[in-house]
Amino acid sequence: MLFKIAVDCIIFTYDQQAHQLQVLLIRRENAPAQGEWALPGGFVDQLEDFAVTAARKLRQETGVDVSYLEQVQAYALTDPTAGQRLASVAYYALLDVAHYAPAADRTHYAQWVDLAQLPVLPFDHGQKVQDAWRRLQEAARHRPVPFHLLPRKFPLNHLQKFYEALYQVPLDNRNFRKWVKGLPYVEALAEVEQGVSHRPSQLYQFNTAAYSAYEQITQRTPY
Amino acid sequence: MLFKIAVDCIIFTYDQQAHQLQVLLIRRENAPAQGEWALPGGFVDQLEDFAVTAARKLRQETGVDVSYLEQVQAYALTDPTAGQRLASVAYYALLDVAHYAPAADRTHYAQWVDLAQLPVLPFDHGQKVQDAWRRLQEAARHRPVPFHLLPRKFPLNHLQKFYEALYQVPLDNRNFRKWVKGLPYVEALAEVEQGVSHRPSQLYQFNTAAYSAYEQITQRTPY
DNA sequence: TCAAAAGTGTTTCTGGTACACCCATGC
DNA sequence: GCATGGGTGTACCAGAAACACTTTTGA
Numbered sequence A, B: 001m002l003f004k005i006a007v008d009c010i011i012f013t014y015d016q017q018a019h020q021l022q023v024l025l026i027r028r029e030n031a032p033a034q035g036e037w038a039l040p041g042g043f044v045d046q047l048e049d050f051a052v053t054a055a056r057k058l059r060q061e062t063g064v065d066v067s068y069l070e071q072v073q074a075y076a077l078t079d080p081t082a083g084q085r086l087a088s089v090a091y092y093a094l095l096d097v098a099h100y101a102p103a104a105d106r107t108h109y110a111q112w113v114d115l116a117q118l119p120v121l122p123f124d125h126g127q128k129v130q131d132a133w134r135r136l137q138e139a140a141r142h143r144p145v146p147f148h149l150l151p152r153k154f155p156l157n158h159l160q161k162f163y164e165a166l167y168q169v170p171l172d173n174r175n176f177r178k179w180v181k182g183l184p185y186v187e188a189l190a191e192v193e194q195g196v197s198h199r200p201s202q203l204y205q206f207n208t209a210a211y212s213a214y215e216q217i218t219q220r221t222p223y
Numbered sequence C: 001t002c003a004a005a006a007g008t009g010t011t012t013c014t015g016g017t018a019c020a021c022c023c024a025t026g027c
Numbered sequence D: 001g002c003a004t005g006g007g008t009g010t011a012c013c014a015g016a017a018a019c020a021c022t023t024t025t026g027a
Helices: A050-062 A125-142 A156-167 A173-181 A208-217 B050-062 B125-142 B156-167 B173-181 B208-217
Strands: A002-015 A020-027 A041-043 A068-076 A086-094 A110-114 A153-155 A186-192 A202-206 B002-015 B020-027 B041-043 B068-076 B086-094 B110-114 B153-155 B186-192 B202-206
Touching: A002 A050, A002 A110, A002 A125, A020 A050, A020 A156, A041 A050, A050 A068, A050 A086, A068 A125, A068 B050, A086 A125, A125 A156, A153 A156, A156 A173, A156 A202, B002 B050, B002 B110, B002 B125, B020 B050, B020 B156, B041 B050, B050 B068, B050 B086, B068 B125, B086 B125, B125 B156, B153 B156, B156 B173, B156 B202
Parallel strands: A002 A086, A068 B068, B002 B086
Antiparallel strands: A002 A020, A002 A041, A002 B002, A020 A110, A068 A086, A153 A202, A186 A202, B002 B020, B002 B041, B020 B110, B068 B086, B153 B202, B186 B202
């Protein structure tokens, strides 16, 4: 039994204005579900790892390289209306919104959509988004996820807002700041925000080298 | 481009005598890698969810239903010697060793092998075992994994040995017992072990209802 | 001087870790 | 009575959680 295999990509970004995680959706140009909003992706048409396929498709869609790409899982399409055997492998990716804004004139083809306000998606795309989100939350416990989605220099409050959006919980800002300051790989800069009508915030940045060192020695307790 | 899709199963069990996690391997009856030890599995030949396929293949192999089945991930076989496009989806499963012992006369076809002493496996099966093990370790932090692999009634020390095997670290038994006694879903029985030449150990069992209740209220802290 | 958001410390509590000896049984 | 593995408690420390006011800027 032979299958066509699709890769579906859940591309997350973070909207600093709205303090919301967003997902990139495109309007499907072909049947089935033509004209509906759905996840970007495409069929595997080369002999290569699925991650490579996913990265390639995304580069075609957006013109940029995503900075983080992980497999969610594989899904069998149990309702193959087209009479074809279909399987799909979902990947989630992170993309700084500043690096990719859908062209204004193509707004009808690709758009960032708030995770909280997703339309009903065709096929199993809704499920895939949920699964990917869960995976992203899990990944962010062990890995420096937010730095892919924030500008290089950011104030701590933005970082906090990001975590609040990711986990959908409010965080205590004093405890949060204390926690971040204990991380050796988040480094305070001498710089502050400019031109705001309130006390300017100090800027921080992610330190890759410090993170590598830190990663080496990190161990998790069992059970 | 069309693919054949295989499911590969990493079936874990726990050997109480050796205090070792084990994986079920079979001797491949067909080329490629004919006669070598490899993971059980087979090609997807029905229109159904991959998990269902995996469960079916395992029932065919072992004659029993596994009690836990989770997808690891999908892999593209990047070196298709057969000239065929192959993909595979790995699943890991848990099976109480008491429920399935490979028939003695078929020892050459299926066998439990210590995770610590795996032979070199063909294809990417070695990688898959490692990935599955990692996933199992992760799952055991949040879910009552061990109870699928221990007899219904067990002494706490066996539970401890299981965790030591799973995470490959020694645990302090006083702290471990303290931890377990704090879990509402592990319930002490009035019964003790019989016929051992040392102090008999008290038996415990997993309480499904208590676990369901506990699961509801469990929340993990973000970041 | 006001509005708006940034920033700051202390106390309490909980859970993790380290550590050494007595107990019940069969032989 | 001895060998074998089962079973117990306490003190210390680190990290999480709760909690309210002052600071800096532009308008």
